[in-house]
Amino acid sequence: MALLQISEPGQGGPRRRACGIDLGTTHSLVAVMRDGQAVTLPGAEGHHRLPSVVHYGAESETVGWPAVQAAADDPDNAFFSIKRSMGRGTADLDDAHDLVEGSAAGVPRFRTVAGPKTAVEVSADILSALRARAEEELGGELDGAVITVPAYFDEAQRQATKDAARLAGLPVLRLINEPTAASIAYGLDQQDDRGLIAVFDLGGGTFDISVLRLSRGVFEVLATGGDTELGGDDLDRILLAWVQKECGVEEADRAWTRRILQVVREAREALSKQESIQVDCGDGRVLTLTRDELEQWSAPLLERMLQCCRRALSDAGLEAGEVQEVVMVGGVTRMPYLRREVSKFFSREVHTGIDPDRVVALGAAVQADVLVGNAQDQDLLLLDVIPLSLGIEIMGGLVERIIDRNTTIPAHHAQEFTTFKDGQTALAVHVVQGERELVSDCRSLARFELRDIPPMTAGAARIRVEYQVDADGLLTVEAMETVSGVRAGVSVKPSYGLEESEIEQMLRESIEHAEEDVASRALNEQQVEADRVVQALRDALAVDGDILSDDAERAGIEEAAKALIQLRDGTDADAIRTGIKALEEACEPFVERRMNRSIRQAMQGHRVEEFQEQD
Amino acid sequence: MPLELPQNYFELFQLACALEVDERQLTERYRGLQRELHPDRFAAAGPQERRLAAQAAAHVNQAYRTLNDRHECATYLLHLQGVTIDDEKDTSTDTEFLMQQMELREGMEALDGMPAAEAFGARLEQEAGALWEDFGACYAGERWPDAREALLKLRFYRRLQQQLQARREQFAAG
Numbered sequence: 169m170a171l172l173q174i175s176e177p178g179q180g181g182p183r184r185r186a187c188g189i190d191l192g193t194t195h196s197l198v199a200v201m202r203d204g205q206a207v208t209l210p211g212a213e214g215h216h217r218l219p220s221v222v223h224y225g226a227e228s229e230t231v232g233w234p235a236v237q238a239a240a241d242d243p244d245n246a247f248f249s250i251k252r253s254m255g256r257g258t259a260d261l262d263d264a265h266d267l268v269e270g271s272a273a274g275v276p277r278f279r280t281v282a283g284p285k286t287a288v289e290v291s292a293d294i295l296s297a298l299r300a301r302a303e304e305e306l307g308g309e310l311d312g313a314v315i316t317v318p319a320y321f322d323e324a325q326r327q328a329t330k331d332a333a334r335l336a337g338l339p340v341l342r343l344i345n346e347p348t349a350a351s352i353a354y355g356l357d358q359q360d361d362r363g364l365i366a367v368f369d370l371g372g373g374t375f376d377i378s379v380l381r382l383s384r385g386v387f388e389v390l391a392t393g394g395d396t397e398l399g400g401d402d403l404d405r406i407l408l409a410w411v412q413k414e415c416g417v418e419e420a421d422r423a424w425t426r427r428i429l430q431v432v433r434e435a436r437e438a439l440s441k442q443e444s445i446q447v448d449c450g451d452g453r454v455l456t457l458t459r460d461e462l463e464q465w466s467a468p469l470l471e472r473m474l475q476c477c478r479r480a481l482s483d484a485g486l487e488a489g490e491v492q493e494v495v496m497v498g499g500v501t502r503m504p505y506l507r508r509e510v511s512k513f514f515s516r517e518v519h520t521g522i523d524p525d526r527v528v529a530l531g532a533a534v535q536a537d538v539l540v541g542n543a544q545d546q547d548l549l550l551l552d553v554i555p556l557s558l559g560i561e562i563m564g565g566l567v568e569r570i571i572d573r574n575t576t577i578p579a580h581h582a583q584e585f586t587t588f589k590d591g592q593t594a595l596a597v598h599v600v601q602g603e604r605e606l607v608s609d610c611r612s613l614a615r616f617e618l619r620d621i622p623p624m625t626a627g628a629a630r631i632r633v634e635y636q637v638d639a640d641g642l643l644t645v646e647a648m649e650t651v652s653g654v655r656a657g658v659s660v661k662p663s664y665g666l667e668e669s670e671i672e673q674m675l676r677e678s679i680e681h682a683e684e685d686v687a688s689r690a691l692n693e694q695q696v697e698a699d700r701v702v703q704a705l706r707d708a709l710a711v712d713g714d715i716l717s718d719d720a721e722r723a724g725i726e727e728a729a730k731a732l733i734q735l736r737d738g739t740d741a742d743a744i745r746t747g748i749k750a751l752e753e754a755c756e757p758f759v760e761r762r763m764n765r766s767i768r769q770a771m772q773g774h775r776v777e778e779f780q781e782q783d
Numbered sequence: 784m785p786l787e788l789p790q791n792y793f794e795l796f797q798l799a800c801a802l803e804v805d806e807r808q809l810t811e812r813y814r815g816l817q818r819e820l821h822p823d824r825f826a827a828a829g830p831q832e833r834r835l836a837a838q839a840a841a842h843v844n845q846a847y848r849t850l851n852d853r854h855e856c857a858t859y860l861l862h863l864q865g866v867t868i869d870d871e872k873d874t875s876t877d878t879e880f881l882m883q884q885m886e887l888r889e890g891m892e893a894l895d896g897m898p899a900a901e902a903f904g905a906r907l908e909q910e911a912g913a914l915w916e917d918f919g920a921c922y923a924g925e926r927w928p929d930a931r932e933a934l935l936k937l938r939f940y941r942r943l944q945q946q947l948q949a950r951r952e953q954f955a956a957g
Contacts, residue, residue, distance in 0.1 A: 312826070341826050386814050471956070478952050539826040549818055575848065576821060580841035621955075638837050639822050704829045752831055763835045764787040770819035771797075 184311040186540035188532025189338075190346070191295065191315055191329065193251040193373030195499075195536050197219050197526060198298040199533035200305055201542070206530040207352065209301045217525060222247045222293045224282035231297040243422045245280045249401060250294075252373050253287035253748075254332075255324030257664045274664050287326050288666060289674060292335035299338055303465070308697075312341040314536040316528050318374040319345035320394030320555045322601050323613050326641050331666055333593060335674055341539040343640040346371075347378035347551055348387055350497040350529030352524055364490055365392075368510050368518070369497035369528075370473070373399040377477045379484045379491070385547035391478035391574045392555050398472055400433075400500035407432035407466050415453050424450075436462060440502045463505045470509055477513065483574050494518040499525045551576050554641055561598040561607045570635055573603065577637050584650075585631045595631060595656075599643065606689040612663035618647040618656040631656065635723035661692045687741070694744040698736040702729060705755065712762045721758065728754040786839055792846035792859060802857055804850050813847040825877060854941055857934050866927045868934065875935045884939050891946060904947055905955045911940040924936060 188196045188206070195217040200207045208216045213233055223235035223246040230238055239246030244266075253261060258276045261267075268277040268284040274453030277284035295315075302310060315338070317329050326343055333340045347367030365384075369376040376394040380387055411428050412420055420428075428449065434456055435447045444458040481488055492516045496507065501524050511518050522530070535550070537543050553574045559567035560583075570581045585595060595618045621629055630650040637643050647656035661667065666674075705725070709716075716722045732747035796812045818824070818845060829921040849855045858868055875881065887907075902956040914937050921930035921936050 197806070266860060342823065383814070386818070388814075473954065478955065482948055482952060525836070539823060541827045545931050546925060547818070549814075549821055549823060551817060576844045578837040578841040579844055580838065636837060636841065639840075701829055704832075708828070708832075752829060755829070759831045760835065763832060763839065766819050766824075767786060767788050767839065770816045773815045773819065 173650040179410055183542050183762070184540040185303075185306040185308055186312045186314075186341070186533070186536035186538045186542065187298075187306070187310060188349070188529050188534070189295065189298050189313055189315045190349075190526075190529035190532060191251065191291065191298075191317070191332075192220055192528075193249050193371055193401065194220055195372070195525065196294055196298060197529035199526070199529040200302055201537045202305075208526045208529050209305050211297075212739045215252075218294070220249070220251065220294055222250070222290050224280040226281045226367055229282060229293060231293055239426065242593065243426055245282070247278070247285075247290045248426075249373055250287050250290045252397070254291060254759055255322065255326070255328040255664050256287070260664075261469045265344060274662065275666055275670075286666070287673075288332045289333035289335060289678075292678070295332055295336035295338055298522060299336055304589045310339060312536060312540040313338045313530045314342050314344055314349075314539065315340060315367050316346045316349045316532050317343050318394060318396055319347050319376040319378050319552075320374065320396050321641075322556055322611055323558075323612065323641060323643055324397070324601075324662065325427050327662065327665050329393070329732060330640065330642065331671055334671065335678060341536060344532060344535055344550060345376070345378065345392065346528045347376050347392070347495075347497065348380065348526045348552060349529075349535065351378075351380055351382070351387060351529035351531065352548070352550075353527045353536050354495055354519060362487065363492045365493045365495060366477070366491045366514060367495045367497060368473075368477070368501065369394075370500040370506065371399050371498040372500070373397070373401050375399060375473055375476065375742075377473070377480045379480050379486065379530070386549045386551065388551045389553045389576075390486070391480045391483035394478040394555070395472060395476060395512070397711070398469065400436075400498075402469055403436060403462075403466060403500070404429050404433050406464075407436065408452075410465075411449050411455065411744060414455055415449050415451075420754050437499075437502070440504060458470075459505075462503075466503070466505060470506065474509075474513055477508070480505070486704055488514050495527075496520050497527055552639070552641070554579060554637055555604055556601045556611075558609065558635065558637070558643065559600050559602075559615075561600060562751040565607045567600055567605055567607055567610055570599075571637060577641060578639055579637045581635045583633050583635075586627050586630045586631060587621065587624065587631070588626055592626070592629070593621045593623055594619050595621065595647075597633060597645065599635075599645070613643065613666070614660050614662045616645045616647075617659045617661070619659065620654065621649050622652045622654050623653070625687055631737065690741045691739060691744075693747075694741045695736055698744050698748055701751060702732065702736075705729060708758075708762060712758075712765060715765060716758060717761075725751070725758065784833065784935075786842075788839055788842055791863070792850055795843065795846050796850065798850070800860070800863070802922065804856060804862060804943060806851075809847070809850055813843065815954070816843045853915075854934075854937065856873065857922075857937075861927065861931060861934065862921065864925075864927055866931050868931065873935060875932060875939070877932070877936070880936055880939075882942075889941065894950055897951065900947060900951050900954060904944070904951075907940055907947065911937060914940065924929055 173257065188199045197208050197217060199206050205257045210216045211218055211232060215233065219236050220234040220439045221232065221235040221239060223230045223238035235246060254306055257274055259265065261276060268279050275286055277286055290578045312412065315329060315333055317326055329343060330340060332479065347369045349368050350369065351365055365380045365382060367378045374394065374396045375398040378392040381390055408428055411432060431447060435445045438445050438458045439462050444456055447455045447457050449455060491514050494516060496518050501507065538548050554571060554577050556574060557569055557573040559569045560570040562568045567594045571579050597616045599616065600607055600610040601613050602612055618631065619630060631647055632650050633645060635643060635645055645658055648659060728751040732751050735744045735747040789795045796809055798804060798809060799895045817840060819834055822833050822840060825832045825836045849859050890903060894903060913935050918930055918933040921933055
């Protein structure tokens, strides 16, 4: 039948549309592949960098430069540096925005004239603007996107980023770490010799250091470190305090603060090229700032960064002198002072060839192109690590480590628990992230409630809990009572994140807001998913159709696929969802056999390599 | 797991079951497996396949991490012989050794700078080296309780070496 015709996967087919997105604290960028080269895309005003600023008006919202302008008159309804609030709770905020009354401790909701907004929704608006740029360039809906996050982002911050992408309607192939993306952009993988590379990434709001080993297209992150609350913004705040003191301003209002922050940021950037600058503070006050002063004030921040570098090197079991290449990322690394001191620390020249503002987005575009299946011949694989240890709460408020920081992901850990009461049917597991021994000193990630445990006498049940961290650094938990073989239901209550029902609610609201038809959007989503599943099956059968056990299995799969294709052209989104599920079930044994074939091939690959080595 | 992935870490990488692991081969084979099995290789595939790939990749990562670390590898070798060590509870009971450990700990606290730290590090390395030889001999002679004891003692040295590293960082930072 036509549906399951054999065709060579990924050949002759249309190029799939993919983009890389650098969702930054102060600026964001989107890049795509054009004629084999990664390029960043400009917006309507011609700027490539989109200020990560969103302004909510009563009528409409604006993102980027128009939002910056609108914010000058109406700072209360504008968001700057929203990335700092991603995956954070109310108690973590230093943002001056008013919170909505009764805002939960977990997910702060900010008051705007357009209604309450969470950091996830604000970020989704930035992502939507970037998605529009990419779709205009590529001429249609995206097949996949790679979004970068600071290497040091914890699980809640990553999950928040992924939730924002979902709200923005972006199909995320992968979250990758900013330093890893930067090293891809530098094409350092093209070198034949095995290189040890340090990526020093100072953005507006975050600092990351990653140590990677590159060998024939494999990017293996050995260790990562950083500080998600350390960036160029901190320098600007030091300068702001200086202006405030010099000008004798006692009570700084929000508009004044915003304006001065803008002025000092420009002054700071200018000092990368000149020795001193006049800072116009308004009301006829002009101050002089010299590069020497700026360097003096930067020194304590630099020391915090070098401290992170030392720890990352130590985790990787390396000395600074062993690093062969040093890559500088982030606009703030244009400061001659940073370049000089980092160069001194590693005892070598630093790479600054690619625009430090764009390098992350460019690398993300390369990776998106590979993952979406356009660059089949490109041998590029990222092996990343989890930046912070995962643990669970045990008696006395202590943490028991389950996965250590800098463990390569995907990672897996299994544990066995028992019940302590007769007839107990539920169990709660509190997962935290951090390096300290007390739960109260770590970040709370989520509480997992395991339900449906068969009632037994205390201590008789054996509950095997499995923690799986995927390639994006996101955690899932599964549990099974092993005596009865009953799978436990798991419900997740994220400590600083949105629950599934809240995201669905937001999706509905965003659709209503966009005046789209909710039902047609849901239908469209299921149709896209059905097409994806059928295409994946076609590709799989083309390569591995021979391992179907018999004609009955093929017939079963074909029947389910045919049913799905019919449903797909109908108008019932739920029916399509059910059809997808039915097809997946029909394919399960085939999928397992296929994976086992991959495993056998991978194992045999060993022998081929050995043979070559002996040549 | 329905996957036909060798559960034994040495078999997975097709290496001889021994403490002395050929690092180059281990790393080559690790990368070879990940090239085929990493979930990114299945980015366009269905969710089931991606889940299986994540399971396989996690197993390969765990195996690599274990064999790539001397302590973990030694613990795993004993585990394969049915000898287990509980990180939380088990410790050496050799009182003379424990006294010596206290003395070493005091020595560490008394360090006053990088040169002293370097000398102390050399001493730790030498003493740990002797214990590794001891472990090797016991393992070869299938004297499992003695091998286990040597490994428990080595854990003290690993902790001391970690602490020394932290001290050195303090000295380096000034």
